[in-house]
Amino acid sequence: MHITQLNRECLLHLFSFLDKNSRRNLAKTCHKLLEVFQDPLLWSLLKFHSPVELKKDNFLLGPALKHLSICWYSERVKVCNIEDWMKNSLQKDFCKRHENTVSDFLLAVCNRCPNLLSVTLSGCGHVTDDCILQLLKSCPKLRSLKLENCVRISDQSLEAVTLHGASLQTLHVDFCRNVTRAGLDRVRAKCPSVMLRADRSAGMIPDSKPGKKLMLEKASRKLVQL
DSSP states (O other), X not given: OOGGGSOHHHHHHHHXXXXXXXXXXXXXXXXXXXXXXXXXXXXXXXXXXXGGGGGOSSSOOSTTOOEEEEEOOSHHHHGGGSOXXXXXXXXXXHHHHTTTHHHHHHHHHHHHOTTOOEEEEESOTTOOHHHHHHHHHHXXXXXXXXXXXXXXXXXXXXXXXXXXXXXXXXXXXXXXXXXXXXXXXXXXXXXXXXXEEOTTTTTSOOOOOTTHHHHHHHHHHHHHHO
């Protein structure tokens, strides 16, 4: 029996066991399998593990997407979590090449995926408060928002949660160094039903304010002289 002789339900079940690349490759073999690849029911869950994956054509974004995960753990990606003034020229060049990759992708998600229920972003150093604000506004059914080591996230994102996170049940802001204790307390006060977790966030050293770089450099020189 040839695979194309299977009915649509069986083909969808078969495709569900394949990764994104395998689905795409199989879809190239014939029109019937391409139609299965393009079925929205196949794309309720998406997981990404590198910036390159977000630019491929091996997945579909649409109203059927319910769960999204973008988790970067490689050593190269961690460079993006360093404060800009501390990066060398090579590190700055690397970050510049994919600075807007996640934010552009999230913008597409906001425009096409209004039924999202959960979003996990880990190690996404270029994700901003504006991205989170647009996500909350565009996806009113969002129940779970997990942010880990997203260094540009600040109390502005927490404020957006209190204003636009009506359906939110779970909020994680672990290792987000620009989140403050006051911001966390505000969420707890205004959204008591939200399960909030913020491991190490409020206890970390926030990004340097203008002028602080010079102060740190002067302090370092004094220590050397001593």
